[in-house]
Amino acid sequence: MPDSRVTGGLWMSEHPILQVAVVGSGPSGFYAAAALAGSQTPCRIDIFERLPSPYGLIRAGVAPDHQTTKSIQDVFGETARHPAVRFIGNVEIGRDISLADLRGAYDAVVLASGVPEDAPLGIAGADLPGVHGAAAFVGWYNGHPDFSGLAPDLAGRSAVILGNGNVALDVARILSRTEEELAASDIADHAAEALARSGLMHINVMGRRGPGEAKFTNVELQEIGTLQGATALADARQIPEDLPDGLPPRDRRMRAKNLDCFRRFAQSDPGAPGRRIRFGFFARPIAILGTGRVEAVRFARAEQDPLFRSAPDEFDIPADIVIASIGYRARPFSGLPLAEGERALANDDGRIEDGLYVVGWLKRGPSGKIATNRLDGDAIAERIVAECTASGAPGFSALAERLADKGVRASNFDHWLRMDAAEIAAARGPAPRRKFTTIADMLRAGGVA
Numbered sequence: 005m006p007d008s009r010v011t012g013g014l015w016m017s018e019h020p021i022l023q024v025a026v027v028g029s030g031p032s033g034f035y036a037a038a039a040l041a042g043s044q045t046p047c048r049i050d051i052f053e054r055l056p057s058p059y060g061l062i063r064a065g066v067a068p069d070h071q072t073t074k075s076i077q078d079v080f081g082e083t084a085r086h087p088a089v090r091f092i093g094n095v096e097i098g099r100d101i102s103l104a105d106l107r108g109a110y111d112a113v114v115l116a117s118g119v120p121e122d123a124p125l126g127i128a129g130a131d132l133p134g135v136h137g138a139a140a141f142v143g144w145y146n147g148h149p150d151f152s153g154l155a156p157d158l159a160g161r162s163a164v165i166l167g168n169g170n171v172a173l174d175v176a177r178i179l180s181r182t183e184e185e186l187a188a189s190d191i192a193d194h195a196a197e198a199l200a201r202s203g204l205m206h207i208n209v210m211g212r213r214g215p216g217e218a219k220f221t222n223v224e225l226q227e228i229g230t231l232q233g234a235t236a237l238a239d240a241r242q243i244p245e246d247l248p249d250g251l252p253p254r255d256r257r258m259r260a261k262n263l264d265c266f267r268r269f270a271q272s273d274p275g276a277p278g279r280r281i282r283f284g285f286f287a288r289p290i291a292i293l294g295t296g297r298v299e300a301v302r303f304a305r306a307e308q309d310p311l312f313r314s315a316p317d318e319f320d321i322p323a324d325i326v327i328a329s330i331g332y333r334a335r336p337f338s339g340l341p342l343a344e345g346e347r348a349l350a351n352d353d354g355r356i357e358d359g360l361y362v363v364g365w366l367k368r369g370p371s372g373k374i375a376t377n378r379l380d381g382d383a384i385a386e387r388i389v390a391e392c393t394a395s396g397a398p399g400f401s402a403l404a405e406r407l408a409d410k411g412v413r414a415s416n417f418d419h420w421l422r423m424d425a426a427e428i429a430a431a432r433g434p435a436p437r438r439k440f441t442t443i444a445d446m447l448r449a450g451g452v453a
C-alpha cells in the first residue's frame with residue numbers, strides 16, 4: 005500500500021507532505037513550481053506574487069509586440085491549475101508577511117522574485133527629468149501598475165538609449181513602431197496614446213563597446229531592420245572586418261551575423277522618410293547635460309573606436325529623452341546578502357541557507373533566455389526534495405488568517421482568470437487584450453473580496 009496518493013486533486017497522505025512556498029510568479033517561479041509538482045515527492049506548492057496577476061516579466065517585461073514569446077504563459081497557466089499548485093496573488097513577502105514567518109510556515113522557500121531595479125548610471129545629470137531607467141520605461145509601456153504613472157515626455161525629436169542589450173532593442177523598437185504595427189500588441193492604452201503623439205524622429209542606440217561586443221541577439225537585431233516607419237543606420241567605419249580569435253563557436257556565429265546586420269544598416273539611406281534608429285559604438289556616457297531637464301548626453305570615445313584619432317575624444321548627442329538600458333540590480337530582500345555586483349542574492353548553486361533557495365535572475369543575475377529558468381527550476385526541485393523533509397509544516401493555513409486580519413485581499417487563480425477574461429473581452433481590433441494598469445482595477449475585475 006503506497007504512503008500517499010493523489011485523490012480529488014490533492015495529495016492525500018498518511019505522512020505530511022512537503023510544503024514549499026515560491027516567492028514570485030515569473031518564469032523562474034513557475035518553472036520551479038512545475039518541477040516540484042512533477043517530482044516523485046508529494047509536495048504542496050504555493051506561489052506568492054505581490055501583484056494580483058501572475059507571470060512577472062512575461063506580462064510586464066517581454067515587449068508587447070512579441071506575443072509569440074508571451075504565449076509561454078499558457079504553459080504556466082497549466083502549472084497553476086495543477087492540483088498541487090496554488091497561486092496566491094496581491095501578497096508581498098517582506099510587507100504583508102515577513103520572510104521569517106513564511107519560512108516558519110513552510111518546509112522550503114524558493115525566492116524567484118527577479119532583479120527589478122535599474123542599474124544606476126552613476127554619472128552627473130542622471131537624475132534630470134527626462135532620464136528613465138529601462139525597468140521603469142518597459143514597465144510603463146507594458147502597463148505594470150508600479151509604472152503606469154510614469155508619463156515620459158515623448159514630445160521632443162531625439163531619444164538616446166544607453167546600452168547594447170536586448171532590452172535596448174525592445175525600447176528602440178517600441179519607440180519606432182507605427183500605430184498600425186502596434187495595433188496587434190497588448191501595449192498599455194496610456195503608452196499607445198503617448199506613442200501615437202510622439203515627436204521622436206532620431207533614436208540613438210549607444211554602446212560603450214564595439215558592434216562585435218554588442219549583446220543583441222541576432223533575430224532581435226534583424227527585426228530592427230524590418231520596421232515599417234523607421235530606418236536603421238550605422239557607421240561603416242565603426243564595423244570591424246573580423247572578430248577577435250578565441251570566441252566560443254556559437255557566440256562567434258551570432259556576433260558575425262550581428263556585424264552583417266550592421267553592415268546592412270550602414271548602407272541604408274539616411275535621408276529615407278520616417279524615424280531613424282542610429283547605432284553608435286565605443287561611446288561611454290560620461291554626463292547627462294541639461295538645465296531643468298535633459299538636453300544632451302556627453303560621451304567619451306573609446307580608444308578602440310576606429311574613429312578615435314579622426315574625431316573628437318568627447319562628443320554630445322542631443323536628447324529630449326534618455327532611456328538607460330544598462331542592466332538590472334537586485335532589490336535588498338529581508339537582509340539577505342547580495343552578490344555578483346548586486347545583480348543577485350549570495351547563494352551556493354541556488355541554496356542560500358537550510359530550507360531557503362533562489363532561482364532565476366535573483367540566483368544568477370539578469371541574463372539568459374526564458375527557457376534558461378527551466379534548468380534552474382529542475383535543479384532546485386531536485387535539491388529541495390533531496391535536502392528538505394516534510395515536517396508537518398502548516399503551509400498557507402498558518403498565514404491566511406493573519407493576512408485577512410491585516411486587510412490583505414489575496415487573489416487566487418480563479419480571480420486571475422476573471423481578470424484575464426475581462427482584459428480579453430475589452431480588446432480592440434486585432435489586440436489580444438486591453439490591460440488593467442492599476443491594482444484596484446485588477447481586484448475589481450477579478451472579484452477579489
Ligand code: NAP
Pocket residue numbers: 125166167168169170171172174211212213217218219221224288289329330331332370371372373
Ligand atoms: P544586457 O544584455 O546585460 O545588456 C546591458 C548593456 O548595458 C550592455 O551593452 C552593457 O555593456 C551596457 N552597460 C552596462 N553598464 C553600462 C554603463 N554604465 N554605461 C553604458 N552601458 C552600460 O542586459 P539587458 O538588455 O537588460 O537584458 C537582460 C537579459 O534579458 C539579457 O539576457 C537579454 O538577452 C534578455 N532579454 C531578451 C530579450 C529577447 O530575447 N527578445 C528581450 C529583452 C531582454 P557591456 O557589454 O560593455 O557591459
